Amino acid sequence: MYTYEQLAEWRKLCQSSFFLLDTARLRDNYRRFYEAFASRYEQVSVAYSYKTNYVPYVCQSLHQLGAQAEVVSRLEYDLARKLGVEPAAIVFNGPLKTAEDIQLALELGSLVNLDSFSEIAPVLTYARQHPEQTVRVGLRVNFDLTRGGVSPLQNGYEVSRFGFCVENGSFAQALALLSAVPNVRVTGLHGHFSTNRSVGVYRQIARELCRLGKAHLGERLEFIDIGGGFYGELPVTFGMVGVPSFDDYAAAITSVLKDELAEAARLPQLILEPGISLVADAVEFVCQVVDVKVNRGDRFVLVDGSVHNIKPTMHAHRLPVTVVTQSSEAREGTYHVVGYTCMEKDYLLQGFRGKVPEPGDFLVFGHTGAYTLVFNPPFIRERPPVLAIAGGDVVVARRKETLAEFFPESLYEFPAGQAGKTGGYAQ
Ligand SMILES: *Cc1c(COP(=O)(O)O)cnc(C)c1O
Numbered sequence: 001m002y003t004y005e006q007l008a009e010w011r012k013l014c015q016s017s018f019f020l021l022d023t024a025r026l027r028d029n030y031r032r033f034y035e036a037f038a039s040r041y042e043q044v045s046v047a048y049s050y051k052t053n054y055v056p057y058v059c060q061s062l063h064q065l066g067a068q069a070e071v072v073s074r075l076e077y078d079l080a081r082k083l084g085v086e087p088a089a090i091v092f093n094g095p096l097k098t099a100e101d102i103q104l105a106l107e108l109g110s111l112v113n114l115d116s117f118s119e120i121a122p123v124l125t126y127a128r129q130h131p132e133q134t135v136r137v138g139l140r141v142n143f144d145l146t147r148g149g150v151s152p153l154q155n156g157y158e159v160s161r162f163g164f165c166v167e168n169g170s171f172a173q174a175l176a177l178l179s180a181v182p183n184v185r186v187t188g189l190h191g192h193f194s195t196n197r198s199v200g201v202y203r204q205i206a207r208e209l210c211r212l213g214k215a216h217l218g219e220r221l222e223f224i225d226i227g228g229g230f231y232g233e234l235p236v237t238f239g240m241v242g243v244p245s246f247d248d249y250a251a252a253i254t255s256v257l258k259d260e261l262a263e264a265a266r267l268p269q270l271i272l273e274p275g276i277s278l279v280a281d282a283v284e285f286v287c288q289v290v291d292v293k294v295n296r297g298d299r300f301v302l303v304d305g306s307v308h309n310i311k312p313t314m315h316a317h318r319l320p321v322t323v324v325t326q327s328s329e330a331r332e333g334t335y336h337v338v339g340y341t342c343m344e345k346d347y348l349l350q351g352f353r354g355k356v357p358e359p360g361d362f363l364v365f366g367h368t369g370a371y372t373l374v375f376n377p378p379f380i381r382e383r384p385p386v387l388a389i390a391g392g393d394v395v396v397a398r399r400k401e402t403l404a405e406f407f408p409e410s411l412y413e414f415p416a417g418q419a420g421k422t423g424g425y426a427q
Pocket of ligand 1: 039049050070072093094192227228229230273275276277368385
């Protein structure tokens with residue numbers, strides 16, 4: 001943990017509460033993830049899921065180690081290119097790609113995984129316009145993962161909205177439509193599902209992708225893309241036991257591929273798209289206590305952060321927290337930690353028992369790297385800066401916004417005229 005002086009210095013640098021990126025941790029997560037798969041299988045590509053945390057410094061730290069980019073919008077695609085990622089090292093997924101997005105990605109040679117029928121026409125159009133090019137695409141597939149009457153999908157969904165359904169023939173129909181133009185080739189299958197993240201479900205997904213690949217693509221099968229959704233290391237506050245490791249996932253998935261595709265002339269490339277498992281525990285959120293007050297019997301600790309900063313998805317897990325205090329005497333007690341917004345429900349911690357902080361103390365929330373910064377509209381205040389530490393180096397990876405950056409005149413119309421003075425009604 002950091003000392004009070006360290007945090008105070010960094011806060012001064014940021015002029016705000018801030019996210020703290022542990023670059024070494026991020027890199028170590030990536031290395032361990034890659035090694036788990038690459039030590040068991042020849043052709044492995046890891047494409048980092050941008051949407052999980054697309055702070056350029058985060059993406060670049062991973063690209064420097066060799067990670068490819070997995071993007072789900074044109075905005076993310078353009079960011080990857082701006083960061084210098086080779087188009088061939090970008091996997092373009094997501095349910096909404098325009099005809100222009102698809103054609104650009106095909107022209108530059110990125111891997112495009114099609115998600116629905118509306119995306120097929122632009123591929124055919126492009127292929128007809130470029131008869132000399134072999135146009136390679138992947139298909140995101142959708143199949144039933146229910147076992148014993150229980151769906152492993154998150155939030156209790158029984159049917160996933162993504163991809164081409166195998167059971168009702170949509171997948172076969174998509175293949176047929178794409179085969180109408182001779183220079184289009186479906187070279188792989190994509191099967192990202194939001195599930196309970198168990199090893200068994202990945203085994204099921206890998207097996208189904210292999211079987212579909214064998215049956216429908218045969219020797220054209222160049223890649224199997226398992227998607228993301230893996231668990232990384234979890235804090236003890238989540239209270240979960242038996243969480244699979246990267247090695248557990250890798251052993252299961254690679255052995256399915258080797259078994260299922262033992263007869264194939266060559267094994268397909270295995271693509272993985274981790275997000276949360278690489279960044280969640282590499283970022284902490286540091287806020288400062290502004291006030292401690294008691295309303296009726298309840299003690300409220302007000303901080304210059306918000307639940308929107310640390311838990312915009314409002315998941316139910318309790319994040320690990322450390323109180324870094326100036327004072328030597330530590331009082332124990334029960335309290336709520338509440339944020340700067342004007343919302344009643346802005347609780348960073350509720351009914352927490354521990355060391356009671358005082359104004360000026362810091363609260364450091366762990367495990368705040370995934371689906372936070374990207375999922376968090378700058379509500380009421382500017383977005384918190386991001387400070388990256390790497391060895392002894394400290395880099396402000398995102399500065400605090402100024403008013404002009406928050407409300408750029410290039411973006412907003414600022415009508416001229418009388419500014420309100422009286423609180424009355426001017427005719
Ligand atoms: C969100 C997403 C990922 C990453 O998922 P994590 O749970 O963050 O690992 C990978 N692939 C696709 C297609 C996604 O939508």
